Amino acid sequence: MRWFGRLTRFVAGLLMLAVAGAAAALVWYRHAAQPPASGQEALAGLRGQVTVVRDGHGVPHIRAASKADAWFALGYVHAQDRLWQMQMNKRVVAGRLAEILGPSALDTDKFLRTLGVRRNAEAILAQASPETRAALQAYADGVNAWIDHRKGPLPPEFLLLRAQPERWEPADTLGWQTMMAWDLGGNWTQETLRMRLAQVLPVARISELLAPYPGEQPVRTMDYGHLYQQLAPLANAMASVGDKAPPGYVEGMGSNNWVVSGAHTQSGKPMLANDPHLGLQAPALWYFARMTAPGLDVTGATLPGMPLVVLGHNDRIAWGLTNTAPDVQDLYIERLRPGNDTQYQTPDGWAAFETRTETIRVKGAPDVVLKVRATRHGPVISDVAEPLSAAAGPLGAQYVVAFQWTALRPDDRTFQAGLRMNEARDWAGFTAALRDFHSPQQNIVYADVDGNIGFYAPGRVPLRRADNDLKGLAPAPGWDARYDWTGFIPFEALPHRYNPADGVIVTANQRIVAPDYPYFITSEWTVPYRFDRIKALLAATPRHSFDSFAAIQKDVVSLAVRDALPLLLAAPVSRDAARPERERALLEALRKWDGNMDPGRAEPLVVTAWLRELSRRLFEEKAGEAIFVRLWDQRNVQQPMLNILRDPRTLGAFWCDRQHTRAAETCDDAIADAWTRAMADLSRRYGDDAARWRWGEAHTARSEHKPFGKVAYLSPLFNLRVPTGGDTYTVNVGRHNLRDDKAPFENTHAASVRALYDLADLEASRFMDSTGQSGNALLPRYRDWAGKWAAVEYVTIPPVPSLPQQDAPDALILVPAATK
Numbered sequence: 001m002r003w004f005g006r007l008t009r010f011v012a013g014l015l016m017l018a019v020a021g022a023a024a025a026l027v028w029y030r031h032a033a034q035p036p037a038s039g040q041e042a043l044a045g046l047r048g049q050v051t052v053v054r055d056g057h058g059v060p061h062i063r064a065a066s067k068a069d070a071w072f073a074l075g076y077v078h079a080q081d082r083l084w085q086m087q088m089n090k091r092v093v094a095g096r097l098a099e100i101l102g103p104s105a106l107d108t109d110k111f112l113r114t115l116g117v118r119r120n121a122e123a124i125l126a127q128a129s130p131e132t133r134a135a136l137q138a139y140a141d142g143v144n145a146w147i148d149h150r151k152g153p154l155p156p157e158f159l160l161l162r163a164q165p166e167r168w169e170p171a172d173t174l175g176w177q178t179m180m181a182w183d184l185g186g187n188w189t190q191e192t193l194r195m196r197l198a199q200v201l202p203v204a205r206i207s208e209l210l211a212p213y214p215g216e217q218p219v220r221t222m223d224y225g226h227l228y229q230q231l232a233p234l235a236n237a238m239a240s241v242g243d244k245a246p247p248g249y250v251e252g253m254g255s256n257n258w259v260v261s262g263a264h265t266q267s268g269k270p271m272l273a274n275d276p277h278l279g280l281q282a283p284a285l286w287y288f289a290r291m292t293a294p295g296l297d298v299t300g301a302t303l304p305g306m307p308l309v310v311l312g313h314n315d316r317i318a319w320g321l322t323n324t325a326p327d328v329q330d331l332y333i334e335r336l337r338p339g340n341d342t343q344y345q346t347p348d349g350w351a352a353f354e355t356r357t358e359t360i361r362v363k364g365a366p367d368v369v370l371k372v373r374a375t376r377h378g379p380v381i382s383d384v385a386e387p388l389s390a391a392a393g394p395l396g397a398q399y400v401v402a403f404q405w406t407a408l409r410p411d412d413r414t415f416q417a418g419l420r421m422n423e424a425r426d427w428a429g430f431t432a433a434l435r436d437f438h439s440p441q442q443n444i445v446y447a448d449v450d451g452n453i454g455f456y457a458p459g460r461v462p463l464r465r466a467d468n469d470l471k472g473l474a475p476a477p478g479w480d481a482r483y484d485w486t487g488f489i490p491f492e493a494l495p496h497r498y499n500p501a502d503g504v505i506v507t508a509n510q511r512i513v514a515p516d517y518p519y520f521i522t523s524e525w526t527v528p529y530r531f532d533r534i535k536a537l538l539a540a541t542p543r544h545s546f547d548s549f550a551a552i553q554k555d556v557v558s559l560a561v562r563d564a565l566p567l568l569l570a571a572p573v574s575r576d577a578a579r580p581e582r583e584r585a586l587l588e589a590l591r592k593w594d595g596n597m598d599p600g601r602a603e604p605l606v607v608t609a610w611l612r613e614l615s616r617r618l619f620e621e622k623a624g625e626a627i628f629v630r631l632w633d634q635r636n637v638q639q640p641m642l643n644i645l646r647d648p649r650t651l652g653a654f655w656c657d658r659q660h661t662r663a664a665e666t667c668d669d670a671i672a673d674a675w676t677r678a679m680a681d682l683s684r685r686y687g688d689d690a691a692r693w694r695w696g697e698a699h700t701a702r703s704e705h706k707p708f709g710k711v712a713y714l715s716p717l718f719n720l721r722v723p724t725g726g727d728t729y730t731v732n733v734g735r736h737n738l739r740d741d742k743a744p745f746e747n748t749h750a751a752s753v754r755a756l757y758d759l760a761d762l763e764a765s766r767f768m769d770s771t772g773q774s775g776n777a778l779l780p781r782y783r784d785w786a787g788k789w790a791a792v793e794y795v796t797i798p799p800v801p802s803l804p805q806q807d808a809p810d811a812l813i814l815v816p817a818a819t820k
């Protein structure tokens with residue numbers, strides 16, 4: 001026993017030493033991995049001296065003697081704080097994830113190699129102006145200066161994957177700009193969805209399911225069902241392609257911005273607000289910085305990988321972006337020449353595919369050789385769906401699907417537009433810059449210190465012929481010229497306003513053009529719940545301030561729930577005395593509730609679960625389980641659900657009645673079934689005591705890391721979670737993923753950044769993102785803003801006090817290598 005006691009104490013001592021050693025190692029790492037914030041570094045590529053001062057939030061303030069040196073320094077600090085994020089972005093662009101992640105990333109690489117994003121970026125660079133190339137090269141030199149001169153340990157992702165950082169190149173920046181446009185610019189997945197739905201539903205029913213904008217009729221199209229029913233294997237292949245597409249590196253389709261004139265503010269100058277909604281990620285997509293140089297004084301949200309402020313202000317103007325969500329992507333069914341799969345049919349006869357070979361290196365596995373084909377419309381993306389690269393159609397013909405997208409053009413000048421926006425001094429200069437803003441189309445609001453406000457929606461939007469009877473909604477026959485694009489909407493004809501009489505401009509992804517607008521932008525505008533709520537809140541306060549604007553960004557009243565709840569409560573289930581006491585109490589609480597999606601309440605959880613089950617009940621059987629899973633997104637199902645409940649006799653006669661039951665079922669039956677299923681689901685997830693259910697706990701905002709966010713033993717370190725309110729349609733948005741059965745209420749898509757500007761005092765502008773400045777999960781600034789973001793709090797980025805240019809104790813001095 002004495003020996004056993006000694007052994008126990010010995011083992012305990014070893015464990016204590018191990019814990020102490022691990023703690024000491026962590027302390028050492030956290031110190032060694034902190035980017036240096038003071039001292040002097042001599043770096044090749046600089047033309048003059050640069051001062052970098054980090055404020056109390058870790059935001060760098062860059063002062064340089066030239067714009068080129070400012071861009072260099074931004075690249076340097078981006079690499080200091082976000083090196084892993086930038087390296088992942090670089091690999092995404094080039095389709096080179098499998099080199100470090102192994103076979104699990106191979107499908108994504110195949111898709112990206114087929115798109116040719118990196119190849120197109122190189123073509124854009126070759127056509128870019130000297131000014132653009134100089135900015136990109138200066139920035140890349142700054143990134144590489146940190147990689148070459150880094151003294152501390154690498155971020156943990158490099159160590160875990162045994163990878164080394166690669167040098168940054170100008171084409172990496174242009175390619176990442178294209179990936180930002182990927183989820184912000186089109187509807188190719190909706191086209192594929194229509195193609196598959198046509199296998200099981202007539203076109204009229206598809207138009208009810210993929211409902212038009214409120215108050216409008218479905219876009220009139222040809223009866224494409226007959227065409228697609230003959231191409232069922234190709235439709236299934238395209239569904240497989242969707243599974244292999246990039247897994248939501250940006251994930252956008254939302255955002256709010258608004259601007260009001262000085263007539264509506266306490267300061268007497270315009271005020272502007274912006275909160276772009278994107279997929280939450282850790283670290284955050286954005287990085288705050290300030291750059292000052294002759295001809296440049298700009299502050300706001302930058303994207304690691306780009307030498308400019310995307311959302312922010314300079315000393316005279318402020319601007320903010322939301323997504324227009326135009327239809328700028330089209331799929332084309334291309335007919336192969338019988339007996340010769342090297343050619344496809346065009347309006348002028350048979351043409352040869354453009355072909356190339358891509359070699360993909362795969363960690364721990366042999367290289368994969370990929371043959372990529374392209375038609376006059378673009379890359380053949382159905383080839384990604386191996387082994388079904390070409391699907392059999394009628395009469396033994398063969399078909400593939402090509403992809404056309406405005407962002408895959410070598411003459412794209414969007415990056416150049418961003419540089420010039422940063423330097424614009426007035427509306428004329430700002431709109432001149434926007435002429436080069438090609439992709440993705442955005443709703444951009446503007447304000448200046450002279451009291452002007454404006455709005456422009458720049459971007460390349462395809463012109464489609466009047467006899468195009470698909471309107472870009474579904475894959476078109478590629479051999480028929482009437483479906484070809486004929487150009488782009490002229491810049492002068494794009495939606496815009498300047499100093500409107502009412503002094504208020506709001507965009508929230510709603511329809512931004514009048515019914516008589518002569519051009520087609522999209523038929524898939526977001527339902528205007530956020531727009532309507534923002535307009536009402538703006539009108540409720542005569543003179544706005546930072547605090548009133550912040551209160552609007554914090555608002556979690558759901559007009560969508562206010563629309564749906566009376567329809568649900570009108571069903572007999574809400575008055576069923578035979579229901580258990582717990583359910584009757586919940587229904588009574590819903591009757592008294594105002595639709596405020598507060599994180600501390602149960603009602604938001606109950607109604608969200610009820611609507612989720614109702615959407616499943618209405619649409620799963622009709623669409624089929626495999627298709628329904630792809631359809632099951634709140635933006636797809638919310639509006640058709642309301643339309644059906646408002647028209648139970650006509651629409652409801654089809655959608656509420658299940659075919660496998662003997663008796664005809666009504667919408668009241670569907671609502672009751674959904675309630676029963678929702679109660680069972682909530683009890684299974686959160687227990688039987690409904691008094692303990694809380695929306696915020698179910699609706700936790702998850703900022704997911706790439707690639708370790710889904711690795712069970714690493715996700716607690718890399719992912720960030722914080723309780724939140726709101727829903728898909730609140731101003732303070734919190735979109736959940738209905739199809740994720742493990743966490744269907746978790747908030748995965750929200751305000752990626754928030755910003756408020758008063759043109760009377762731009763230095764007092766307020767900012768916040770969802771995580772923090774650092775991209776290193778072991779450092780405090782990786783997560784120090786998550787709680788503040790959830791609470792809708794802000795930081796300011798005022799100028800730092802002047803510091804001496806030499807031996808400044810709180811500044812990092814960068815000097816040209818030759819002058820040290």
